[in-house]
Amino acid sequence: EDQVTQSPEALRLQEGESSSLNCSYTVSGLRGLFWYRQDPGKGPEFLFTLYSAGEEKEKERLKATLTKKESFLHITAPKPEDSATYLCAARRGGSNYKLTFGKGTLLTVNP
Amino acid sequence: AAGVIQSPRHLIKEKRETATLKCYPIPRHDTVYWYQQGPGQDPQFLISFYEKMQSDKGSIPDRFSAQQFSDYHSELNMSSLELGDSALYFCASSLQGGAYEQYFGPGTRLTVT
Numbered sequence: 001e002d003q004v005t006q007s008p009e010a011l012r013l014q015e016g017e018s019s020s021l022n023c024s025y026t027v028s029g030l031r032g033l034f035w036y037r038q039d040p041g042k043g044p045e046f047l048f049t050l051y052s053a054g055e056e057k058e059k060e061r062l063k064a065t066l067t068k069k070e071s072f073l074h075i076t077a078p079k080p081e082d083s084a085t086y087l088c089a090a091r092r093g094g095s096n097y098k099l100t101f102g103k104g105t106l107l108t109v110n111p
Numbered sequence: 112a113a114g115v116i117q118s119p120r121h122l123i124k125e126k127r128e129t130a131t132l133k134c135y136p137i138p139r140h141d142t143v144y145w146y147q148q149g150p151g152q153d154p155q156f157l158i159s160f161y162e163k164m165q166s167d168k169g170s171i172p173d174r175f176s177a178q179q180f181s182d183y184h185s186e187l188n189m190s191s192l193e194l195g196d197s198a199l200y201f202c203a204s205s206l207q208g209g210a211y212e213q214y215f216g217p218g219t220r221l222t223v224t
Contacts, residue, residue, distance in 0.1 A: 034212060043115075043201050043215035044154065087153065097142065097167045097205075098156035099213060 002027045004090050006102035013109050016077045021086055021105045024070040029093030033071050035064050036087040038104070044087055047073075078109045113137055115216030117202050123222045124192050132187040132219045136204030142166065143185040144203040144213055145177060154201060160185060192223045 003026045013019055025033065032051055036044035048057045050066035057064050061082065063074040073086055085106050089099040116135040124130050136143050142161045146154035156169035160179035171177075174192075179185045189196060199220050203213040 032212075036215075041199070041218075041220070043203075043217050046212050046214055049212045097144065097159045097161070098169055099144075099154075100156070101153040103153045 002090060002092055002100040004088055004100050004102040006086075006088050006105050008105060009103070010106040011108070013075075013078055013107070015079055015109055015111050018074070018076045018078070020075070021073040021088075021107070022070060023073070023088030023102055025088075025090045027090040027092045027100065030090060031093040032091040033066055034089045034091070034099060035062075035071070035073055036089065038085045038087055040085075047086075075107070078107075080109045080111050083107055083109045115202055115204050115214055117200075117216040117219050119219060120217065121220050121222075123224065125224055126192060126194060128192050128223075130189045130192060130221060132189070132200055132202075132221070134185045134187070134202030134204075134216060136183050136185070136202075137214055140204035140206055140214075141183060142205045142207070143179055143183065144205075145171075145185070145187050146201045146203065146215075148199040148201060148218075150198075157187070189221075194223050197221055197223045 005024045007022045035047040038044045048064040053068045061076050065072045085104040087104045088102045118133045144159040145157040148154045157171040159167045163179045174190050177187045199218045201218045203215045205213045
């Protein structure tokens, strides 16, 4: 069974204090590791897709990396508006289209 | 840019009633997915459609059914509603049968009383 585990469950940072969120996965024939941001009561907002180990993608203060067993979302000099739940999701190979989500990391950035 | 549209945004039903949720994918997207998210939970996959055919099925109760129409919009029909069905229901869409990333709609908040 596919499993996606995120840590920590919650993270509180001061503005400007860089950190990383972890996503470990057990998925047969990974065909995409996805990061989403979700604000309360809203739909997940797509951030990144990573397909192969060693791949990195960046967007503003966020950088996502992928290894064969885990992915990291690095947040550099975060701002209060970066506060949200960050979800990691994996898609397996073959004809399955569904995403298996982790339970998310609730990030709070204090000014 | 156009996004996924879901309607209604909020729905209140009583136990044993039926509900229909609608989803309009991003233009040119041919694949639609439905997810259920309970309070404090991660989204759980229900069902997906590619080119109007069911492409994958997750933990969708037998009381629920869904379809994708010729204009690619999708409807999730829920019958004999139970209190435990109260949740956020998200629709997502993607290109080419899921080969690319899924974009989520704003969700429908269903409350069953």
